[in-house]
Amino acid sequence: MNFIHLNLRNYPLIVFLAICLTSIAISCEDFVEVDPPNNQLTGETIFSNATTANTAFVNIYGKLRDNALTTGGLAGLPYLMGLYTDELELFNQNLQQQEFYSNNVTPSNFLIQNLWNESYNLIYATNTIIKGVENSNSLSLEDRERFLGEAYFTRAFIHFYLVNSFGTIPYIKTTDFLINKNVTRDDIGSVYQNIIDDLILSRSLLSQNENTSITNLRPNQFTASALLSRVYLYTEQWQLALNESEALIANSNYTLNTDTEQVFFKTSNETIWQYDSGQSSSNTLDAQTYIFTSSPPPNSALAPNLVNSFEPNDQRFTDWLGSVSAGTDIWYYPFKYKLNTVTSATQECTIVFRLAEFYLIAAEANAQLGAISNGLNRLNAIRTRANLEPVTSTNTNSLLNAIYRERKIELFTEMSHRFFDLKRTGRIDEQLSQIKPNWQSTDKLLPLPESELILNTNLLPQNDGY
Structure with a gap:
């Protein structure tokens, strides 16, 4: 991209x-x-x-x-x-x-x-x-x-x-x-x-x-x-x-x-x-980002840690998760926003x-x-x-x-x-x-962009761990 x-x-x-x-x-x-x-x-x-x-x-x-x-x-x-x-x-x-x-x-x-x-x-x-x-x-x-x-x-x-x-x-x-x-x-x-x-x-x-x-x-x-x-x-x-x-x-x-x-x-x-x-026929980028229809997922899927955290009978599991399966494998994706194509009028906004x-x-x-x-x-x-x-x-x-x-x-x-x-x-x-x-405690913060630190040294020091 x-x-x-x-x-x-x-x-x-x-x-x-x-x-x-x-x-x-x-x-x-x-x-x-x-x-x-x-x-x-x-x-x-x-x-x-x-x-x-x-x-x-x-x-x-x-x-x-x-x-x-x-x-x-x-x-x-x-x-x-x-x-x-x-x-x-x-x-x-x-x-x-x-x-x-x-x-x-x-x-x-x-x-x-x-x-x-x-x-x-x-x-x-x-x-x-x-x-x-x-x-x-x-x-x-x-x-x-x-x-x-x-x-x-x-x-x-x-x-x-x-x-x-x-x-x-x-x-x-x-x-x-x-x-x-x-x-x-x-x-x-x-x-x-x-x-x-x-x-x-x-x-x-x-x-x-x-x-x-x-x-x-x-x-x-x-x-x-x-x-x-x-x-x-x-x-x-x-x-x-x-x-x-x-x-x-x-x-x-x-x-x-x-x-x-x-x-x-x-x-x-x-x-x-x-x-x-943005346009009267558009819906959300979220749906375009998360929804997939083939396996394996082309980009990402919900992590097992999250999927397994839902309690039995949670209606959100049914309504907010979509899935694609292939044989014994199944992948879930966020399905809160359901429209990843244009429609006659906007139905979902982020x-x-x-x-x-x-x-x-x-x-x-x-x-x-x-x-x-x-x-x-x-x-x-x-x-x-x-x-x-x-x-x-x-x-x-x-x-x-x-x-x-x-x-x-x-x-x-x-x-x-x-x-x-x-x-x-x-x-x-x-x-x-x-x-x-690879998790480290310093990962609680993202690094400042290197290019910004070069342009303005007053932003130094860089965040710990980077």
């Missing part, structure tokens, strides 16, 4: 905005189609009205969907960290992916460079929007707040994935090239505080009913709360994580699907935020946040706070939907272990949850050293 890298950090504002407008060659479903203006583009022109300013967001979300770190394709963290942990088994001979599967990632790995470069390009793009909107004299107050709210959320969202993948990283808040070319890495606590600050600001600017004419394709106030809930969980601020997750559960806009087969449809009531498909995660966050936060009964209630809502018997744990440790098992099954191959969960709960060495021959 070939990737095209464009280092937007080195582009002035006007060039970036021109690229944003002209790079969208296809229409984006449910968004207003915008033709590039015929006259010369200027920053003032771009941010003179909501229609043209909106185009920059369409570009950013399209990149996150197609080629940046949260893509459902082969270059995204969900796939790569599925290989890296215990979710996926690799069958192809792609050397870049083999490094992830064998836990032997090198700093020169192109996929590492792509994750890093695409992320910081989009952070630069987001900061460009913030600067342009703040300097605009033409946008209405409502539009200004909406665009700034989305931009602060997006900046926090990308940094969240970077810090959990690479550890200490620069938190970039400016478009000033002279500053950015010499940035240093911020400690993890500072990165998380910046993420929290951006999310709180984002939530204050976004409305509760942002873009109600589309199906959760743009972040709104509740999307900011969703990421904030996850961040509070990761930073062990249990009460705050509980508050945010319970607010989402109580929100009438979102409800758990009672049928697991309905969870990943575009119209699912469980979805808090999903990516636009889901970034869905309500089930926040039931499990509420369960975990309650357990950590000693509210066992409340934790069981939230956990068992997920198990009951999956046709499983309720958990009846009576102490914190057993309840937490049950929640971790449930997260492994409920969230498999989604948005790198497994890798992040193993890290944040301190179980990664114990679990992966048993099944990954």
Whole structure:
């Protein structure tokens, strides 16, 4: 697979905005189609009205969907960290992916460079929007707040994935090239505080009913709360994580699907935020990545460790796993997204946040706070939907272990949850050293791209183990 890298950090504002407008060659479903203006583009022109300013967001979300770190394709963290942990088994001979599967990632790995470069390009793009909107004299107050709210959320969202993948990283808040070319890495606590600050600001600017004419394709106030809930969980601020997750559960806009087969449809009531498909007939890259119809698997299959973790009668095994057999051999693949071809209209979009995660966050936060009964209630809502018997744990440790098992099954191959969960709960060495021959404790972090360390020596030292 070939990737095209464009280092937007080195582009002035006007060039970036021109690229944003002209790079969208296809229409984006449910968004207003915008033709590039015929006259010369200027920053003032771009941010003179909501229609043209909106185009920059369409570009950013399209990149996150197609080629940046949260893509459902082969270059995204969900796939790569599925290989890296215990979710996926690799069958192809792609050397870049083999490094992830064998836990032997090198700093020169192109996929590492792509994750890093695409992320910081989009952070630069987001900061460009913030600067342009703040300097605009033409946008209405409502539009200004909406665009700034989305931009602060997006900046926090990308940094969240970077810090959990690479550890200490620069938190970039400016478009000033002279500053950015010499940035240093911020400690993890500072990165998380910046993420929290951006999310709180984002939530204050976004409305509760942002873009109600589309199906959760743009972040709104509740999307900011969703990421904030996850961040509070990761930073062990249990009460705050509980508050945010319970607010989402109580929100009438979102409800758990009672049928697991309905969870990943575009119209699912469980979805808090999903990516636009890009075209009205397209579905997800996830389905194209995971579904196969012949044996042996051409690319990857679900790892036996994951397949064997399902309890008997778990409805998710039936609804979320597909299989191909040859003789006595059988291979399973993720079948959450079922449409790997075009359809008359989009039926599935890649889901970034869905309500089930926040039931499990509420369960975990309650357990950590000693509210066992409340934790069981939230956990068992997920198990009951999956046709499983309720958990009846009576102490914190057993309840937490049950929640971790449930997260492994409920969230498999989604948005790198497994890798992040193993890290944040301190179980990664114990679990992966048993099944990954090359696993080392330093593998908890990916290496920084070698090319970036050469360009900016302030990013040194490289992460341990590389």
